[in-house]
Amino acid sequence: MKILLFGIAKEIAGKSVLDAxxxxxxKNVGELKKVFKERYPxxxxxxxxxxxxxxxxxEDDHKISTGDEVAIIPPVSGG
Known part of the structure; x- marks a missing residue:
């Protein structure tokens, strides 16, 4: 699995790609969010x-597997 970070999520983690x-x-998107927030409070x-x-x-119940590319996208603002 490849985990990409964007925006403030990238700044919080200090890198643009996380070690899978x-x-x-x-096992699913909801669990990935939980682990991300635990590792990066x-x-x-x-x-x-x-x-x-x-x-x-x-959605949170979407299953993820080792071959997936996952992107963590924080809220964005624009003007």
């Missing part, structure tokens, strides 16, 4: 986190 082995216990302050699996937004 840190998230090996996560500053992420808990974000109003939301969107997750895309293989370039498509995914």
């Amino acid at each position: 082995s840190e998230f090996s216990e996560a 500053e992420a808990s302050k974000l109003s939301s986190l969107a997750i895309a699996v293989n370039e498509e937004y995914a």
Whole structure:
């Protein structure tokens, strides 16, 4: 699994790609969010986190597997 970070999530983690082995216990998107917030507590302050699996937004019950590309996308603002 490849885990990509964007925006403030990237700043919180201090890198743009995470080591998937840190998230090996996560079997779905909801569990991945939980593990991310446990490993990077500053992420808990974000109003939301969107997750895309293989370039498509995914709900918390969406299963993830070792071959997936996962993107963690924080809330964005624009003007």
